[in-house]
Amino acid sequence: MTLIGLARTHSRVARRQKALWFTAIPLTAFATLLAAISPARPGTGGIEDLAFSGQIIAILTGIAYAAAFTDFFTASAELGMHELEASTPIPGGLLRTARVLGAFSVVIAPAVAVLLAMGLVQTISGHPWSLPGALAVTATVVAPAALIAMALSGVAGALLPAALGRIVAVLLWFFLIFSSSLLPLPTPNGTLFSVIGDAIVTGWFGADPMYPASGPLAFDGTPLGAAVSLVLQLVIVFALLLAGSWLAERTRKR
């Protein structure tokens, strides 16, 4: 309950920042446009299209979120907020998770709006399950990816100084989303650890993956595989939040 209350407060703080809206909306719009003009889009007019758009939005907006939120775990130290937070009987990890969820509630809003609008158009043209499908794609593809990008950003910011943390977070995100078996490097793409929802869209939405399944941990395109992948992604988010919080506590100036 504490977490929900805190997250709502931080969400209100984030919602009041006009600048965040003014930058998150064009970012999502560009990503949506790219999904719409992509030659790789399924073009079935059904849930596969929603899944594809969701994946493109997750991939591209993640670049910005990985770069943007490096001060999630450390900003309060600079503003003197950490003294207040340190004297509050709430674990630091909970406070920082709430801060991530607050900004998340803003950046996910344009993606929900875009996918719901697409779902509405599809419903009108005869696909009755597109509206719930849009919500499902947001919850299982866009949301985990955005949370991973934001938590990754926070950890990089807690570990490294300002500019370097942002750059390293972007590099890591580029590696997570663009590395493929075309390059002789290990990659999460094609496996259950894919952060762009390949295992999820194949298992639950019957769509084609961005990267073909490969390697010993390859996803199998079944609903069970999709569930395992989603749980793995949430575990990654949780681990990153814990790690970032722990690092920030360790390096905090008393």
Place this chain on the structure above:
Amino acid sequence: MSRTLLRTQGRRVGLSVAVGPTLVAVLVAATGWMVSLTWPASQTMTLVNWLAQVFVICAGVCVAVALTGDPLIELHESTTTSFRTVQLLRTLLVTASGLVGAVVMVVPLRLLGVWPRDIGWASVLSPAGAVVFVAVIALVAAAFAGTASSTTIAVVAAWMFLAMLWDPYVLPLHLQRGVPLLVAAGLLMPAWQRLGDSERNIAKVAPV
């Protein structure tokens, strides 16, 4: 614009941020060179293509970091050096570093023959123009937003527009870089006016 002022701003921005773009370019060139020794040219070009994009994002992020999070706005406004001068100088400093970086990155990779979409030495203008474009967007976003997170999102959105929506469809170099730079010049005007408004500069408080 004395040299002392420029040096002072360099110190405030911090050496790592000021030379950041050049450093990233050196790393990209070095990575491209090392990889080209063992990987086939097509794979090296794929990697260089991505890394060149990362370089543009890095340059934009460095400008964003240089322009945000400064708690001394009141102080700047109370001296003859206005906050606007400070922001412009910082942008110039990091952008110059990015321009040097563009040359440092393209020249060796081109000589090795692994620069993608090679169009002669004018290839340098492609990343150089992109750096100037994202730097101006960062300046404008920082003028209106003030927070590092929003400025960074604006930088990445600008990069995304350029790299994915503009460059693949507008191929002649003078249009590919000329039009975005003209737009950027137009955006400078409102930012110039906004930064000249001392009251609003001082009232700006940035929590996230």
